[in-house]
Amino acid sequence: MNCPRCNAKITFTKTQCFNCGQDLSGYRKIISISNSCYNKGLEQAKIRDLSGAISSLRKSLEFNKRNTDARNLLGLIYFEVGEIVSALSEWVISKHFQGENNDADRYIGMIQSNPNRLEMYSQTIKKYNAALFSAQHGDGDMAVIQLKKVVNLNPKFIRANQLLALLYMMTGKKDNKVRAKKLLVNVSKVDVTNTITIRYLKELSDVHIKGETVEKAAPAAVRKEPEARKIVPPAEIPDAYKTITPYKEEKPSVLPFINVIVGVVIGMALMGFLIIPHIQAKKSDKDNQDFKNYSEQMAENDSDVSMLRNENKNLTEELEELKKQNEELKGKGSEGGATFQESYDFLVEAVQYYLDNDKVNAAKSLEKVNEEAISAEKTKALYTKIKEDTYEEASNSFFLKGRDAYNGEGEYAGNKDYDKAITFLERSLKYNQDNADAMYFLGRCYQQKSEPEKAKEYYNTILENYSDSSRVSEAQKRLRELGE
Template identity: 40%
Template sequence: MRCFKCGSLLSENDTCPKCGEDVRVYKKTARVSDAYYNSGLYKARVRDLTGAVESLKISLMVNKYNTNARNLLGLVYCEMGDVVEALSQWVVSKNFAPEDNVAGAYIKKIQTNQNRFEMITGTIKKYNLSLKYAKDGNLDMAVIQLKKVVANNPQLIKAHLLLALIYIKQDELARARKLLNAVLAIDKNNTLAQLYKKEIDEKIAIKKAESSSAFLPKRKEKDIDKKPLSGNDVILPRSSYKEPSNGAITIINVLVGVVIGAALIWFLIVPARNKGLTQDYKKSLQEYSEQLSSGNVELNSMQKELEDVKSQRDALEQQLGVVNGTEGSNKLLVAVIEAASAYIANKPADAADKLVDIDVSALPSDSAKALYNTIATATLPSAAQNFYNTGMTEYYKSNYEVAAENLVKAYKCNNSADSAYYAAKSYVALAKTDDAKKYYKYIVDDYSTSGYYKEASDYVNSH
């Protein structure tokens, strides 16, 4: 263990052998931080990634210079699919310990596969867009985006969880369970995944209870129903049949019966049959009409869905053009990473040169913004002075093109009135009226008490 003040190796004593600083509290905090690091390492080995993140964050909260804990936290984030967050941790670790730090190898490995890095950052962008769709209630669009994210970045746990939550809401429990099993295969103690699975089990139990209560129990047969009838229980009616007196009457009765039967067939059965055929025909005609109407309605619905899909496709293509274009967030992330690499390589001027043209509000994640702020705080103040000195040297040499370029960078670094004034003067010398007016306007708007104000105001009003 090294002294936090002078960097020399510490002994078992409570004071530093070189500078004499009291290191009792420092040793205690370092031991606590190492204990949480060991806990995080154990949890990471058994794939309890959520628990590992919590332990490692506590370790860094106790001792932010614990590079072992920070590097391991980056690896855990990388395993969970969040490469940008992992890269942020490794850059900070490399800043704290520039030499003999494995974080440099991790950063280099990511930078060597630029296409993979751009694809991963693209999935994070799509996840953020899906989260916005879900919050706005546009679940279909959210599902479309999340399916692409899960396919391109299977390790991104938060995308699996969000898609599973939407499937639970849409009552597609089998799909949700499959996604949650994939999450638990990566992070076996993920709290949200376990809660969602419990919710699925409760829904399935409710459905089973409802389906079982829909059927009534069969009525039991009474004993009296099962008892066979005996001879005493059967009552035979008295017969009223009498034998005919002769054969002629019998023949007449048969003929009368035949005539009556023919009449019944003609007047009752034939009309009823014809009526049944007519009703069947009308019923078939009505069914065909209903099917035709249903087909027309379904066709109209499919045409509307096709139009909706086309509009969604156009919107996605437009969003993809913004992401992949010259002003896309991928380019901003690459610029931040390049600035971080330059800073790690002890080239603060190059790092500042990468940062001056980045709009921090356009960065896609809080991690990227935090990384930008860390590097900007360390490099921009000194870079502003270097840009200003170079610009003024060139200005007095009448090399106004180079002077304007450096003075504009100086203004972007620290927003000083001097930088804006001499940048405007350089543009005046170059006859670039619009650019000169732009930087004079900064003085008019922000530096009304400056000695340059009157000259700037006169120029803005006259041009």
């Protein structure tokens, strides 16, 4: 380990630094706690308790921010659950603390080496944010469409899966609840202890997915077979044996023939008055129903055609947007600015200079970043913080160079260079537009170059906008020299 005061290499068993005499007993205890939390997080990650692992690794970094093993593992877990921006942030910080022999280089290179994968991650973040905005403003259908695309691009993006499941649950439909449970079951395999996933699954405990084993109901009581009916013996039937009537041939009669003819006539009459109208009515109903079904089918086809046209229009617009974004990533950034990947590289370079306490070079690198290409909130916050901490010092640095060039001092000793001074002083104002000293010397440069109008412009700006500046009296004096 390294001494916290002088950064000298010392063995872990030492209780005092041999270089500066620093007591290391408390520091050793802090390092031990950090390592214990890292080991706990590693064990939790092995059994896919990713939520618990994130908590343990964060605690490890609270005790020792230079624990690059813990930081790299935390980045890997963020990457596994779909939090790409958080993962990259951890790896960049790890790379700063350990510049050589660091696995973070390989992880960052893995993402940067594949432009298609980088584009996919960018689209995932944008679509998730758009879906979240739609859901917050009551447009659940649009949110579901966007989240389906997000889940297709990155099936392990836990937050997207949870939000899509929640939107399905809010519809109250059984089919959507089944879809929600399938999503939650899948992400529960990624992070087995995620409390949100567990709570949603508890809400869907009454929903069963096809293939799940369902507890069988208790078997119904066996129905008792009815007793066989007793057959009464012939002897017990009254008059069981009757006298057989002898055969007697009947005389032929025309009555049966007449009855048949009458029956046929009555049958035909019934068919004419009752059956045939019923058949015709039934056929008419069938024809009407067929026509109704045909009309509904035509209306449905028209609706489908209209829907397909709208969907084709939306897909065309989305394709144009993707082409535009693809051109920006290939090198045409928005309005001529840096591309997403170039801006990311410049930002990483600025972070490296900033952590090395080289604020001037950090500001120069940060100036090349295209702010419009930055979409993630954490990345924007990092950009803003470094800008606030470096721009003022960079402005002062360029002011001093401009003043030396004006006075012929420093590296310009004996050789006044007003044009070079103007270049430096304008750079100073670019980093800090309120630098009254830079404005004053710009006025002096233009006065020396016999350009009084430009000189007056800078002097008047000091008098009008910076009345509390120490340069006010000098600006007034120079204006009097110029005849104002």
